Amino acid sequence: MPTYLYRCRECGPFDTSRPLGTAAATEPCPVCAVPAPRLFTAPRLNRAAGPLTRAHEQSLRSADEPDVVTTPPPAAPARTTHDPRHARLPRP
Numbered sequence: 001m002p003t004y005l006y007r008c009r010e011c012g013p014f015d016t017s018r019p020l021g022t023a024a025a026t027e028p029c030p031v032c033a034v035p036a037p038r039l040f041t042a043p044r045l046n047r048a049a050g051p052l053t054r055a056h057e058q059s060l061r062s063a064d065e066p067d068v069v070t071t072p073p074p075a076a077p078a079r080t081t082h083d084p085r086h087a088r089l090p091r092p
């Protein structure tokens, strides 16, 4: 749902969410209830954040071009700790 920006002359800018194409020319200010005119801003057409975009693209790519694996992944290095209290913890 898009967010529309309005500016109250007394209270400043505020935004409101409305279904696409249903934004009114004026919107009552949430503080003083005076009708505030709508401000027109650049549409937010930018893409999602970097890691989210990469994960989404990887998900889409794996549907058509899954990664072919010929060997199991290398074993993770054993976790070592230097805290003596960890030696007293129960082991599986």
Ligand SMILES: [Zn+2]
Pocket: 008, 009, 010, 011, 012, 029, 030, 031, 032, 033, 034
């Ligand atoms: Zn106001």
